[in-house]
Amino acid sequence: MTDSQALNEQTVIDYIKQTSVFSHIFDGNDDLKSQQIAEGNVNLLFRVSSEHDPIHKSVIVKQALPYAWRYPDFKMPLDRSRIEYEVLTIEGRYCPQQVPEIYHFDEEKHILIIEDLNQHLVMREGLMKQIRYPLVANHIGTFMARTLFYTSDLYLSSGEKKAMVPKFINPVLCKVQEDLVFTQPYMDHPNNRWSKLLEPQVRQIHQDDDLRSEIFELKELYMTHAQALIHNDLHTGSIMLNEHETKVVDPEFAFFGPIAHDIGSYIANLALSYASQEFHARDETVRKEYRLWLAQLVKDTWRVFENEFLTLWENEGNDDWPSPSFRKKYIQQLLQETLGFGAAEMLRRLIGMAHVHDFWTIDNEEIRAISESIGINIAVNWLKNRRKVFSIDEAVEMMLESKSSYPFI
Amino acid sequence: MTDSQALNEQTVIDYIKQTSVFSHIFDGNDDLKSQQIAEGNVNLLFRVSSEHDPIHKSVIVKQALPYAWRYPDFKMPLDRSRIEYEVLTIEGRYCPQQVPEIYHFDEEKHILIIEDLNQHLVMREGLMKQIRYPLVANHIGTFMARTLFYTSDLYLSSGEKKAMVPKFINPVLCKVQEDLVFTQPYMDHPNNRWSKLLEPQVRQIHQDDDLRSEIFELKELYMTHAQALIHNDLHTGSIMLNEHETKVVDPEFAFFGPIAHDIGSYIANLALSYASQEFHARDETVRKEYRLWLAQLVKDTWRVFENEFLTLWENEGNDDWPSPSFRKKYIQQLLQETLGFGAAEMLRRLIGMAHVHDFWTIDNEEIRAISESIGINIAVNWLKNRRKVFSIDEAVEMMLESKSSYPFI
Structure with a gap:
């Protein structure tokens, strides 16, 4: 992937609208707001939620870049997002209660959309x-x-x-x-x-x-x-x-x-x-x-x-x-x-x-x-x-x- | 591979003539004799040697079939011949004295031609x-x-x-x-x-x-x-x-x-x-x-x-x-x-x-x-x-x- 594919607070909303998450989680309501989350050192993280119900209608978008987000000199394999997706899937099969729900995975852009644990x-x-x-x-x-x-x-x-x-x-x-x-x-x-x-x-x-x-x-x-x-x-x-x-x-x-x-x-x-x-x-x-x-x-x-x-x-x-x-x-x-x-x-x-x-x-x-x-x-x-x-x-x-x-x- | 590609005492000689082993080991001399060796349970084995110098001009031809040669009901992966070839190569790199010389490897037909240890x-x-x-x-x-x-x-x-x-x-x-x-x-x-x-x-x-x-x-x-x-x-x-x-x-x-x-x-x-x-x-x-x-x-x-x-x-x-x-x-x-x-x-x-x-x-x-x-x-x-x-x-x-x-x- 190229750097130009890295999401930002605007493009992450455009991205979500192209996925099934838009209808499945947000009922197709065009009132999304987004916020980059500066926690973690490794991945780009956004919270995208509905203006009218930000608690219940909210997701986390996680994008892997070819380097650590906070330390761009530190190269990291993009494949980690595939591993994360597959492991969440396996864990979810055997212990669904303890694993966040996966809404969407984009292997090409290394984007994972999961449940927002905003009550945790x-x-x-x-x-x-x-x-x-x-x-x-x-x-x-x-x-x-x-x-x-x-x-x-x-x-x-x-x-x-x-x-x-x-x-x-x-x-x-x-x-x-x-x-x-x-x-x-x-x-x-x-x-x-x-x-x-x-x-x-x-x-x-x-x-x-x-x-x-x-x-x-x-x-x-x-x-x-x-x-x-x-x-x-x-x-x-x-x-x-x-x-x-x-x-x-x-x-x-x-x-x-x-x-x-x-x-x-x-x-x-x-x-x-x-x-x-x-x-x-x-x-x-x-x-x-x-x-x-x-x-x-x-x-x-x-x-x-x-x-x-x-x-x-x-x-x-x-x-x-x-x-x-x-x-x-x-x-x-x-x-x-x-x-x-x-x-x-x-x-x-x-x-x-x-x-x-x-x-x-x-x-x-x-x-x-x-x-x-x-x-x-x-x-x-x-x-x-x-x-x-x-x-x-x-x-x-x-x-x-x-x-x-x-x-x- | 199909069974029809399995070598026999005649085709093994024809096969060798098409490889560099023919000139390299046998100097291109057309006096080859072959013999199937019934040792081992797993692979087809032949000794091919020169009529005029069977001690010094002799090779072992080893072919993997998709089953154990002696027990055809026992299916075996053809990939084992690639593994054998690669491991012999690695062993040969680090301890050449204790490893037979490899003359030829055919990944498609799963044929390995190696040194004949006929003095051992x-x-x-x-x-x-x-x-x-x-x-x-x-x-x-x-x-x-x-x-x-x-x-x-x-x-x-x-x-x-x-x-x-x-x-x-x-x-x-x-x-x-x-x-x-x-x-x-x-x-x-x-x-x-x-x-x-x-x-x-x-x-x-x-x-x-x-x-x-x-x-x-x-x-x-x-x-x-x-x-x-x-x-x-x-x-x-x-x-x-x-x-x-x-x-x-x-x-x-x-x-x-x-x-x-x-x-x-x-x-x-x-x-x-x-x-x-x-x-x-x-x-x-x-x-x-x-x-x-x-x-x-x-x-x-x-x-x-x-x-x-x-x-x-x-x-x-x-x-x-x-x-x-x-x-x-x-x-x-x-x-x-x-x-x-x-x-x-x-x-x-x-x-x-x-x-x-x-x-x-x-x-x-x-x-x-x-x-x-x-x-x-x-x-x-x-x-x-x-x-x-x-x-x-x-x-x-x-x-x-x-x-x-x-x-x-």
Whole structure:
């Protein structure tokens, strides 16, 4: 595509009028307004809605350009919009409640039109406000179990799986994660950033070759272990929700990778929120109680995942794995790898390039250092001791016991 | 292709005359003779040689049909000949000494013309005659290290590797191995065969769900762990050698899989030979000494592999894995997985469908039962205790200590 095909606030309306979305969503009413949304770094995003009913008649238009929208020097494959479309379709087949509705896909112009989740909040922001979502453990546990089980060798036939894998080889976006999650944070690299006050703790991590080796073991799994079609960017910023509904968005990073990477990323971001409550929940009682709610959320999410995954395996699994011991070990290994991938996600958010809102909004340097140090300690604990963990309760116990190393004595 | 394109002893000569092989190998001399070779189950095979110099002027013509040559009901993908050609080319680039020369490839007719290894013996047969090959540890250790290192993420860039993987997705031939190696031998299946005298030992294996679980862990790795371009059928029947030269043939099963599967398959077949010497080396002293030679061969092969692999990694590895601890753990894990995959290969040759010459040539049922029982015990020992093994010497010790369970008391 050429740059001239990039949509703007006017042409996006003209574009919609040429699609079935115009009659299907807007009843052909010519009162559309549009607004570019400056969230996200990668794609052009617009909200197009009806003047007379902007809540119910509204869509999101997402266009992939051959580069990252916010960083034009960063080239990106246009194919990511096809991957996003196909993954949303697959996820929607197996877990429609947790996936936004797709209205339109234009493979030539790399435009995807989907449901506007304008009654939903980004989960990360909700957690920063100590909102409790009663259904989210169920929703995300189920989403992970279903999308991961149905695209694994436990459900698909050997041939079906092997036919799917090459459609989702995603070299550029995978390379971003290989570098930013599994490599740069563990060496001197100009992309890395961390709180100055944590210098001694970060230096210790950089000098710890056993820790780096643990991370590289996970990196090797990430690069080679084509276990299921994973979302590959499943953090609390990719989840939009409210009290009743939870939707997982933005699967353009998807590829066949290790199942535990999705679970780990999600749980890591709950643990990051846990650590950052040092600042966000200023009242001590509120903080303590919300942290316990987050701890319970980690446990509940895992339990829902495990139960749903094992139930699906029992009822709909193929005939290729007839062994009760194997099922037990498979789940055990998923738990241990989840803690490993979770640790990698936490560390890269704390000492790598891509930090998260939970921490960068903390303007008090001391409190930020304390929060981040708690996060680092949870991560290092999970990373180094994961092979001794046999239940999610033990993992959460490790989280609850982790303190800040700052101020250093 | 149609069946009418299948070569026969006459048309294969006509075919050669139309290729550059005729001038290049045969100097355009019209004194060719041909002979169909009835070895192998899968492809049409011919030897075409010059009447006046059949030793030096001779080629092998290999044609893939859309089914297994010996079992026409068994459909097979024609694409396997393209895979064989490309893998021979890649192997030849990195380890030319251990790969037959390619003279010609016809993608349309699925015909490959390669060097005739008429001065070489199939390694399995050589071992059955207690021949000692002074260079084979070096040759095969080097072959494995080089072909596996140069196609792994330790050498290739992330993007290069991801571009190669889909070219070698090999669903039909992988499925053969998934079924015959990792599934059927561990359940009641009509394909399985075993010596009647070993019934109690085989029944025990079938009832052992922990053992089945260990096998399924390896199967999961086999199906998902795209570590390097592996040969995937690297046993002593795929190796042609003499005192000076060693050549690895028949890579049509190749795909991106676990490195340890190649090493394990090869070492397993040395251990099978070790067990079968109960019959083949009738003289007790000869047997004892040849078994020690085989044990040493296992050790030497691993050491050559490990040294060469680590040297390549040090000198030519990419910059993605800068951690001494990781290298050490990587090799340790390869060793443990090698014993696992080795055990799976041994068991499937003893209680599955595809038995090997080493045992089926034993006409004395008692001696065959003793030999096979030794093999089963080596395999079960490796399979169940591999995570406690940290050196090849320990693994070989386990082999030397394994006795026959037959006669059962």
